[in-house]
Amino acid sequence: METIPKVDCENIGFIRKTHGIHGEVVLEFEPHFEYSVEETERFFIELEGLLVPFFLKDGGLRFKTGNTAIVTLDLVDTEKYAKRLVGNSVYLYQTEIVDEPEQSLESQFENYLLIDKTIGEIGLISQVDDYAGNIVVTVNFRGEELLIPYNDELVVEINEAQKTIILNLPEGLIES
Numbered sequence: 001m002e003t004i005p006k007v008d009c010e011n012i013g014f015i016r017k018t019h020g021i022h023g024e025v026v027l028e029f030e031p032h033f034e035y036s037v038e039e040t041e042r043f044f045i046e047l048e049g050l051l052v053p054f055f056l057k058d059g060g061l062r063f064k065t066g067n068t069a070i071v072t073l074d075l076v077d078t079e080k081y082a083k084r085l086v087g088n089s090v091y092l093y094q095t096e097i098v099d100e101p102e103q104s105l106e107s108q109f110e111n112y113l114l115i116d117k118t119i120g121e122i123g124l125i126s127q128v129d130d131y132a133g134n135i136v137v138t139v140n141f142r143g144e145e146l147l148i149p150y151n152d153e154l155v156v157e158i159n160e161a162q163k164t165i166i167l168n169l170p171e172g173l174i175e176s
Helices: 031-039 079-085
Strands: 009-019 024-029 042-047 050-065 068-073 089-093 113-116 120-131 134-141 144-150 155-159 164-167
Touching: 009 031, 009 079, 024 031, 024 079, 031 050, 042 079, 120 144
Parallel strands: 113 164
Antiparallel strands: 009 024, 009 089, 024 068, 042 050, 042 089, 050 068, 113 120, 120 134, 134 144, 155 164
């Protein structure tokens, strides 16, 4: 029997406790592995120093919190068997670790104050839309809704702490 080398795997958490009497267990994992847990079809659980693969049953993963999930594994169908897994480390192959998706521009810049380098304060960004790769921000400027193109070349400064974006908008885009 071939063993799974630990050096190829990443420890993502451990089995916290059993859940119910039908072999379900509570997996506690580091929050940054949430997407990896969601995408996997099996976990490696360390038993007596060896990594043993356990496959998920269909629909066998239900998130409880941002770092725990109730897991139903194939062939683990009794509380007695599930108790053997409690306290043991859980691993995934390093190649199966999914990076957290970056926050989209659309949600990242909403409610930021848009400032033009020349005009000054324009207003709060109420909406960010992506029209086939062209980013447009919606801002209320002097009681009027404006659609302003967003392009990295126009950016002077983004201050995340103050939630401001300073742009160098083309002359004539906004009548002041």
